[in-house]
Amino acid sequence: MAEAHQAVAFQFTVTPDGIDLQLCHEALRQIYLSGLHSWKKRFTRFKNGVMTGVYPGSPSGLLVVVVGYMSYTKYSKIDPTLGLLTKLGTHVPVSRYITTDGQRAVGGILVATGLWVTIIFIMRNVLKRLLSWHGWMNNRHGSMSLSTKIWLVLVKLFSGRKPMLYSFQTSLPHLPVPSVKDTMKRYLESVRPLMDDEQYNRMEGLAKDFEKNLGPKLQWYLKLKSWWTSNYVTDWWEEYVYLRGRGPIMVNSNYYAMDFLYVFPTHLQAARAGNSIHALMLYRRNLDRAQIKPLMALNTIPMCSSQYERMFNTSRVPGVEEGRTTPHLSHMSRQVDVIQHVNESKHIMVYHRGRYFKVWMFYDGRLMLPREIEQQMERILADKSEPLPGEEKLAALTAGDRVPWAKAREMFFRKGKNKQSLDAVEKAAFFVTLDDTEQRYEPDNPVQSLDNYAKSLLHGKCYDRWFDKSFNLIVFKNGTMGLNAEHTWADAPIVGHLWEQVLALDPVKLGYTEDGHCKGKVHPNLPGPLRLQWDIPEECQSVITSSLEVAKALADDVDSHIFPFNNFGKGLIKKCKTSPDAFIQIALQLAHFRDKGRFCLTYEASMTRLFREGRTETVRSCTVETCDFVHAMMDGKRRREEKLRLLHVATEKHQMLYRMAMTGKGIDRHLFCLYVVSKYLGVDSPFLKEVLSEPWKLSTSQTPLQQVELFDLRKHPEYVTSGGGFGPVADDGYGVSYIILGEDLINFHISSKHSSHETDSHRFGSHIRQAMLDIMDLFHFNENAIK
Incomplete structure (x- = not known):
C-alpha cells in the first residue's frame, strides 16, 4: 500500500560528507504509543491477576483488616504480634535493625495480613462447599423452597462484591466422578427403548460384567485423575474428540x-x-x-469462565506426529493438532x-x-x-x-x-x-x-x-x-x-x-x-x-433447512406448566418417529459449567417415557387426557435427566473417560467399545439467549437473531439446533446429508412444525393463542 512508508522509523544515506540520518518522527511517535499501550495492557493484566487471586477479598479489605487489627490491639493494649517477635528476638537480634515500636508495627501488619489470607481461604472453601449443593434445581419454575432461599443468601454472603470474569474460578467445585454402578444403571435405562428384549439382555450382560470386573479398576485411575486435575474430563475431551480428529473440521x-x-x-x-x-x-x-x-444462574450462582481465555488471538494448528508415543493407543490417531494462543x-x-x-x-x-x-x-x-x-x-x-x-x-x-x-x-x-x-x-x-x-x-x-x-x-x-x-x-x-x-x-x-x-x-x-x-x-x-x-x-452434501416457528413460543408453552426445552425435545422425538418410523439414540447438549473447567454433557433425551407418549400420539384411539398425562411424565423425566447432566451425574463423559483409561492400560472392553461406537442419529442443541437485557423484544421484536447451527453428526442422521426468542418465536436449524436416502431436512422441518402444533393442540388453547 502507498501508506506503508509511514512504518519506516528512519532512513539513512551515505554521502561524501558522511551519513545523513533522517528520522521519521511520526513513525517514532507510533512506536512510543504502541509501547505505552503494551505496558498499560501488561499492568492491567497484572492488576486483574492480583484482584482475582485474592477474591473474594480485596486490597481495600486488607487495609480494613490491618487498620482494624492494629487499632484493636492498641486499644486493648495487646501485643499485635501475639508474642511472636519476643520468641524471634531470642534467636535473631531484631532490635539492632528496628525499634521496638517498628517491630510492633511490622509484626502487627504481618499478623493482620495472615488473618486476612485466612479469612479469604475460609470464604473460598465455604463457597465451594455451598456451590457443591444443587438442590436448588429441584424447585419448580416460579417457586423457591425455604432451604433454597437460605442457601442463596449464604452464597451471596460468601461471594464477595463486584466479581470480575475469573473471580470465582478457584471457588468452583470439581466435577464429581459418578460411580460405575450408577452409570451402568442409567445407561441401560437410556437404551431400553431402542432395543428389543434379546438385544437388551445381551447389553445388560456386558454392562454387568464390566461393572463387576474391569470397571472398578478403570474407575480407580479416573478417581486418581479427578483428585489431581481441575476437571477429569476436559483435557481428554479436547484432545480425543477434537484435536485428534483427522477428518475435515x-x-x-x-x-x-x-x-x-x-x-x-x-x-x-x-x-x-x-x-x-x-x-x-x-x-x-x-x-x-x-x-x-x-x-x-439465578443472578447468584457462578458459571465457569475458563473457556473465554482463548476466544481471541487463537488458531488451531495441524499436527503431523504427536511428540509422545502411546503403544496402546495405536488404533487411535497418534497425530494431534494443537491450539496456539498468543x-x-x-x-x-x-x-x-x-x-x-x-x-x-x-x-x-x-x-x-x-x-x-x-x-x-x-x-x-x-x-x-x-x-x-x-x-x-x-x-x-x-x-x-x-x-x-x-x-x-x-x-x-x-x-x-x-x-x-x-x-x-x-x-x-x-x-x-x-x-x-x-x-x-x-x-x-x-x-x-x-x-x-x-x-x-x-x-x-x-x-x-x-x-x-x-x-x-x-x-x-x-x-x-x-x-x-x-x-x-x-x-x-x-x-x-x-x-x-x-x-x-x-x-x-x-x-x-x-x-x-x-x-x-x-x-x-x-x-x-x-x-x-x-x-x-x-x-x-x-x-x-x-x-x-x-x-x-x-x-x-449438506442439506440445510432453517425455519422460524412463530405459531407460538415459550410464553404459551409455560402456560402448559412445562419446560420449553422439554416440550421441544419431545416434539423432536415425535417428529423423528413420523419421519423414520423408529426411535434413535438422541444427543442433547447440556453444559457442566457449574464445575471448574466444565464443558458439556449429554442428555439422552429418547427415554421410555417419551416413547410411551409418542406411541400414544400415533394411536388415534388414545384419549386426550391420557396423552396429557404421558406428556407430563415425559417432560418431568427429561427435566430430571437435564438436571443430572448439569450436576455431574451424566452417562457419556464418564464412559468416554473410562474408555480412554482402558486404552492407556492396553485392555479391551467389549462393553465400552460397543457403547462408544453407537451413532447419534439425532443430535440436538439449544442456543441460549444469555443476555436478555440487551434486547427488548417486546418493543423491538425485529431485533432478533436467527441463532446458529451445525452440520449433521451421522451420515444418515439429523443435526438440529434451536433458539427460543422472546415469548412467541423459536428458530430451528436442521442439517442432514443429501447422500442419505433416509433423511430430508425440509421434510423433517415439516414434521417438527406439525409435532409442535399437535402437542400444543392437546391443551385446547383457542386459535388466538396458537397463530
Missing part, C-alpha cells in the same frame, strides 16, 4: 451464528464490517480487563477476492474507531490486484483433511515469506471475510434464502474462510453478516455471548449515518492494510486442489 466440527433476521442496519459492506469489527475489539478489551460479568495481537486478517490483508487495529495508541475501520475495508474492496499463484484457494487446506494440511504446512510454510504470512494469519485477533456474495432473509423467498445463508456461513466456497481460527467474521456484499467458529477451544454459548454483545452494539449504540456509513470521520493519515505475500509452489497448489475437492464434496 469444516461442517463436521465448526458451527455458525446468524445475523438479525428482519433488520438490515446498512447496505454498505465496509460500514457493517467497521462497526462489527470495532464491537468485537471492544469485547476483547473488556475480556483482557476481565470486565465482562461472569454468567450467573497473549496479544494488534491486527486482524481480512480476506477478499482471493487476497489476504493484514489490518492493524490500533493507531495513535488507541483502538481504531468504526469509521476508520470502514476506511480500511473500503481500501481493500477498492484494491484491484490479482491473487498470487495458489493464494486464492489457500484456505482450502484448513477445510480438508488434517494430515495433508499438516504435511503441507511442515513442507511449504516453515520459512521465508510463507512463514511470515502464515504467522500473520494464525496470530491475528480473528479472521474476517469480505464475501462477494449476497445473503439475507427474503420474505418473498424465505426457505431458499435462509437455507443458502446457513450453508454460506457453515462452509462458504470452502476456501474463503480460515476454518482453523477461533472464529471467522463473515460480512456479505449486501451488509448481512455472521460467524463461523472452531469448536475445540470453546462451546457455542461462549461464542453466543460474544455475538449477542456485537449485535446489541452494532445498530443501536454504534449506529450508522443516513447514507449507511459508520458514524465519525475518515482519518487523513491512516496507514493502509498490508497485503500478504506468498510463494506457493505447484506441488503445494496440488495439495490445495486435493483438499478443496474433499471439502467441496462434503459441503455439497
